[in-house]
Amino acid sequence: MSLTRSTYGERAKRHPNLAAKALLETIERKKSNLCVSVDVTSPSDFLNVIDVVDGLQNSHPSQTHVDIIEDFDPSLIDRLTNLSKKHDFLIFEDRKFADIGNTVALQYSSGVQKIASWSHITNAHPVPGPSIITGLKSVGLPLGRGLLLLAEMSTKGSLATGSYTEEAVRMARAHSDFVIGFIAQRRMEDVARDDTTSDKEDLLILTPGVGLESRGDSMGQQYRTPEEVILESGCDVIIVGRGIYGKSSDVDVQAVQAQAEKYRRAGWEAYEKRLA
Amino acid sequence: MSLTRSTYGERAKRHPNLAAKALLETIERKKSNLCVSVDVTSPSDFLNVIDVVDGLQNSHPSQTHVDIIEDFDPSLIDRLTNLSKKHDFLIFEDRKFADIGNTVALQYSSGVQKIASWSHITNAHPVPGPSIITGLKSVGLPLGRGLLLLAEMSTKGSLATGSYTEEAVRMARAHSDFVIGFIAQRRMEDVARDDTTSDKEDLLILTPGVGLESRGDSMGQQYRTPEEVILESGCDVIIVGRGIYGKSSDVDVQAVQAQAEKYRRAGWEAYEKRLA
Numbered sequence: 001m002s003l004t005r006s007t008y009g010e011r012a013k014r015h016p017n018l019a020a021k022a023l024l025e026t027i028e029r030k031k032s033n034l035c036v037s038v039d040v041t042s043p044s045d046f047l048n049v050i051d052v053v054d055g056l057q058n059s060h061p062s063q064t065h066v067d068i069i070e071d072f073d074p075s076l077i078d079r080l081t082n083l084s085k086k087h088d089f090l091i092f093e094d095r096k097f098a099d100i101g102n103t104v105a106l107q108y109s110s111g112v113q114k115i116a117s118w119s120h121i122t123n124a125h126p127v128p129g130p131s132i133i134t135g136l137k138s139v140g141l142p143l144g145r146g147l148l149l150l151a152e153m154s155t156k157g158s159l160a161t162g163s164y165t166e167e168a169v170r171m172a173r174a175h176s177d178f179v180i181g182f183i184a185q186r187r188m189e190d191v192a193r194d195d196t197t198s199d200k201e202d203l204l205i206l207t208p209g210v211g212l213e214s215r216g217d218s219m220g221q222q223y224r225t226p227e228e229v230i231l232e233s234g235c236d237v238i239i240v241g242r243g244i245y246g247k248s249s250d251v252d253v254q255a256v257q258a259q260a261e262k263y264r265r266a267g268w269e270a271y272e273k274r275l276a
Numbered sequence: 277m278s279l280t281r282s283t284y285g286e287r288a289k290r291h292p293n294l295a296a297k298a299l300l301e302t303i304e305r306k307k308s309n310l311c312v313s314v315d316v317t318s319p320s321d322f323l324n325v326i327d328v329v330d331g332l333q334n335s336h337p338s339q340t341h342v343d344i345i346e347d348f349d350p351s352l353i354d355r356l357t358n359l360s361k362k363h364d365f366l367i368f369e370d371r372k373f374a375d376i377g378n379t380v381a382l383q384y385s386s387g388v389q390k391i392a393s394w395s396h397i398t399n400a401h402p403v404p405g406p407s408i409i410t411g412l413k414s415v416g417l418p419l420g421r422g423l424l425l426l427a428e429m430s431t432k433g434s435l436a437t438g439s440y441t442e443e444a445v446r447m448a449r450a451h452s453d454f455v456i457g458f459i460a461q462r463r464m465e466d467v468a469r470d471d472t473t474s475d476k477e478d479l480l481i482l483t484p485g486v487g488l489e490s491r492g493d494s495m496g497q498q499y500r501t502p503e504e505v506i507l508e509s510g511c512d513v514i515i516v517g518r519g520i521y522g523k524s525s526d527v528d529v530q531a532v533q534a535q536a537e538k539y540r541r542a543g544w545e546a547y548e549k550r551l552a
Contacts, residue, residue, distance in 0.1 A: 039379060041386045067343070067389070068382040098374040098401050100431050102518075103315060106344040110317045112388060113343070125374050127403060127426075127440075129433025150403075155376050157405025157447075159440050164403075167435050242378075 019146030037241035101135030154209025295422030313517035377411030430485025506546035
């Protein structure tokens, strides 16, 4: 059965990577294919947004950008990890690694943030070539982590198209023990497919640039609706940021909660329609 | 006169961007086109390496990766900034920004590291499209900073080739007030050139993957010599990391100093041969 006709739960049972399995299981359990991207700079806003969106079971996983948080200290990670257990969600640090193997291995394992020690999933650009995967895998695979490659971007004028996207898919297939899928706008099973491509391949598609209303910002971001992304393009997870907590620097917890629930419902209904 | 036949000092006088001008002036003054990439994780090694290589006038600028430093705290930046004044070098944080405009603006200005407040030069991947430049420029230009685009990478299987590189060059030209050049392996004046391309364009080329001896590592990095890079390919700055301070976790200050001087001399002699 094709991936777009299978339930998240069925795919979870078959998936060999621990992080992907956990992600699919939790999506099924929480009935949420919404990933809230928490791009706020205040530590208290950061924890509040995650607490309120995940507490209501409406986001999974939570996408973080810990490198923009002011006054970051390691206790923030303890609190994030506690929330992740309390509210049953995985953490996806949207680090967009993009350096040579040796450097990304250090960036992933070391520094103030020690991303590998707490983030179940992270992502990387394929632009440096396969060494970026080798470098990250040397750190992440022993910890049961999973990596997403940025095969496409939702911004205007993105260079992640054509042969770039095809190479990203080939790189992912060559490291399918650690690469669990893509940041992309559509399914990738048919991209760069050849005789060696496994029929059992299950590379997840997580899709940013999703909005219910807004069609773009002044900085080149472009938006599509949950229905376009999940039902029409067959993607697995919608990633929503400012559509949920707005652009103001003050976070209104109740409004955030209501918006997150709206997106969760839209994403899940599009998935149910796809299965029907 | 072509850029490769002009001195750094002549180019400094003509360059409109403050960070590029300062970089070219300092290269001329220090007789060093060596940029030492300080990829160490210990704060004391980090400051020691910078102190010893820049103290002997043999490195300029210093390339940093503050995101891999353990126990990073803001005082480290104060000490780095003091060293930069004491030893007359610019700081180039090799952050390789690679996200959408709104996010990179936050990553550049905010977080624990507040890169824009202390790093004269930083770099970005062009893959998200022009919005990455717009986002970074909104923060960096008012501070007199300069940006390098990664037009090519020195790793095996890099996807930054062909039309990707051409697009990077077009993006740089469209934002030449803030983009001061490229991370690349060769000059870019003739890439994607058309009738609108200015003859006065001076986009600097900083080149990583330089080694006197080693030809590669196990993680896909490939090396060329200073003579190949500066004389044959006409690049402006050689970036050297592990070729100078080695792979061991203990940094031998005297050995680092001797290696840095060897690379500085090789880079400068290649430049003098090019002018002759």
